[in-house]
Amino acid sequence: MPATRRGELRRAALLDAARDVFLEQGYARASIDEVVQRVGGSKATVYQYFGSKEGLFGEMIAHQCQQLIDSAEFPGRGSAPGADIEQVLLQFARRVVQLFLAPGRIAMHRAMIAEAGRFPELAERFYDAGPKRGLALLSGYLRGQHEAGVLDCPKPDWSAVQFMNLVRTYPMFRALHGMQPMPEGDDLDEFLQHAVRLFLNGCRIQG
Amino acid sequence: MPATRRGELRRAALLDAARDVFLEQGYARASIDEVVQRVGGSKATVYQYFGSKEGLFGEMIAHQCQQLIDSAEFPGRGSAPGADIEQVLLQFARRVVQLFLAPGRIAMHRAMIAEAGRFPELAERFYDAGPKRGLALLSGYLRGQHEAGVLDCPKPDWSAVQFMNLVRTYPMFRALHGMQPMPEGDDLDEFLQHAVRLFLNGCRIQG
DNA sequence: AATGAACTGTAACGTTCAGTACATTACCAC
């Protein structure tokens, strides 16, 4: 809680540097000295604002979550009811994968999983900031299609989860494990189309 | 590379203790002193056998992967061609989830993801020992059903990936992030049934 | 039983790092 303008800037700079260092090195390996060195300030400031290494990490994650909320726009928010479902879902899938594989997001995900045992509330916050909002949006869309008699989706919440898993798990798994090569470009898009078709066939009204 | 019987036992005991410590604390936080303290030996032995902390971690992971290979039996290996597909897949799904959520496996997965940047070849080895073998088995089964004209599965490899993602991602995601409550018992089984049905509908021969 | 190699315990070294103390400097209200 800085009280001056310079303090605010310092705090923001510290959070940015902390993000870089923590996400590059992981929580345990990261050192506060390195964070301080990158912004040119002093350790005393870190402890004045954040109290401890854990505090710095926690506020950094919270800050990133807020940025995720601010930046994550999904398509189909107010999509026309008559729009082609396959195209709407495909656009949604592309956006989801794009968000999950954005630069730095994988590192953040790794850090979160690595420290999930020590900071369980941070994982919750991340879930609320990211996946939960996408799921809610998709679930609402699916419910609408169900009620309109276009899809057979009696449990839109579950179906939304399954769509997300179908779409994002494969590239995310590879990215989290650092496996090469990563699917991208046309290969990735073909995979997404395959997933969307499987999902749509699975939810199609059975004749 | 121990040359005596006592040495072999020591090495095995060290690997076991290393597993516990590394998986409880994570790589960076774990200390060799604690590993040694748990088996009552001496640090010199660790450095004689494994050379370094990284070496110990690497061999521990390799050892765990071998155990995973030895223990992972999947159903449906030689399942009767006429068996009910839904039941075969459901059994498979249950087994996959059971394997992924086995005690200690989540911790191992966390450690692997956390250190994926530093030990990329370990992630590959883990993938080969676990997921890859399950995928190959499932893919073979799906190919058979496709050729028999029962399912519409022109790309059984991709379909196998999608089935796995559909089935294991939700509980695994929650477990990796330490989220409570974990789905289990009847709730989990209902989720698996829902996933299997979605997949089967998606691959059903379209009339 | 003897011998040499494999193994183990103790103790230390050098480094890294979270956290702190304190004196100094920049900022803001009046």
Added chain:
DNA sequence: GTGGTAATGTACTGAACGTTACAGTTCATT
């Protein structure tokens, strides 16, 4: 300006840890 508060730089402490050296012990073989 001036006084008071916030911010900063420096230097330090104490502990933890990876790694190594060395001396003593156990073991397999003859």
